[in-house]
Amino acid sequence: MLKQHCVTEPVKCLTAQKLNIQIGALTLARDISFQLKPGQVTAILGPNGTGKSTLLKTLFGELKLDSGSIHHGQDSLDIKRLLHWRQRFGYMPQDIHLxxxxxxxxxxxxxRLDALSLRVEDHMLHAALEILQSMGLAHLANRDVRTLSGGQCQMILFAQALxxxxxxxxxxxPVSALDLHHQHVLLEHLVTQTREQQYITLMVLHDLNLAAQYADNLLVLKEGELVACGHPKSILTSELVQDIYNVEATVISDENGIPFVRTLRSKKVA
Structure with a gap:
């Protein structure tokens, strides 16, 4: 039987309003605002050290806001109720070693650590195996994780988040350690699950072409500021790439209108 969805239930967007984050004299984020909707994938782009991971950690409650607010539906990030806030997240940080x-x-x-007991229930075991199966990883189920490659570990941590x-x-x-094939496997699965389960999905990527192909929206950061946001087709231009990354670039569109970025060389630093 198909699950019946309540049409009167309000959409729970993730909303950030005027976020400012500072450590000592260093400003990590300045006046950042955006809203993310269920069923959509958003990619954060920007050069190294511009605040991409900082933004994720702030949304998760790892870093303290100097000012601003974060809301999910009617609920808001409150340091006093951090465990409650984090229960809604599947968070895959950078550089986790298993x-x-x-x-x-x-x-x-x-x-599902919050729901586990001394005996693993059959339905949880089946759910875990189903996720591995859907990602082509079922053959690894009984392997010691210490014997896996970095790319395999990345896929397993993604399965854990799901x-x-x-x-x-x-x-x-999420695809930094993956070969070309498995980058697409993970991102295709990510998009499918986001659509089907109505996740609010936010990921940091460095590959502009993967972001253009798989993300519904882009958030582009530069020096702690949000300088562009919107659909890849509307904001991913050669001018933006040159300004953000200081490289010469051309942007063309494929037969589906998806932008493709070809970088030429670094612009000379004066």
Whole structure:
């Protein structure tokens, strides 16, 4: 039987309003505002050190806001209720090392740590195996995670994030260790799950062409400021790429209107 959705239920957007983050004299984010909708994938772009990971950590509650607010529907980020706030997230940070004596299936199950007991319920085990199967990773289920490659670990951590059944899915450079084929496998799965489960999905990417192909919206950061936001077709231009990354670039569109960025060379620094 198909699940019936309540049409009167309000859409729970993730809204950031005038975010300012500062550590000492260093400003990490300045006056950033945006709204993310369920069922859409948003990619954060920008050069190194411009605040992309900082933004994810702030949304998750790891970094303290100096001013501004973050809301998910009618709920707001409150440091006093941080555990409650984080329960809605499936968060895959950057550079996590799986140096633990666990199998792949055990690592995936940790995505539901809040609901686990001494005995793993059959339905949770089936759910974890189903996620691995859908990603072509079922053959790794009983492998020690310490024997996996960096790319395999990245795929397993993505599976763990999905296991949480999140409302908000946040991924920091989720394809950095993956080969070309598995980059597309992960991102295709990400888009499919975002649409089907109505996740609010936010990810950091460095590959502009992957972002243009898989993201519904882009947030472009430069020196802690949000300098552009919108659909890739409308904002990803050669002028933007040159300004943000200081490289010469051309942007053309494929037969579907998706922009493709070809970088030529670094612009000389004066």
């Amino acid at each position: 140096d633990v004596n666990l199998t792949v299936i055990e690592v995936v199950l940790l995505g 296991m949480r059944e999140p409302q908000i899915l946040m991924l920091d450079e």
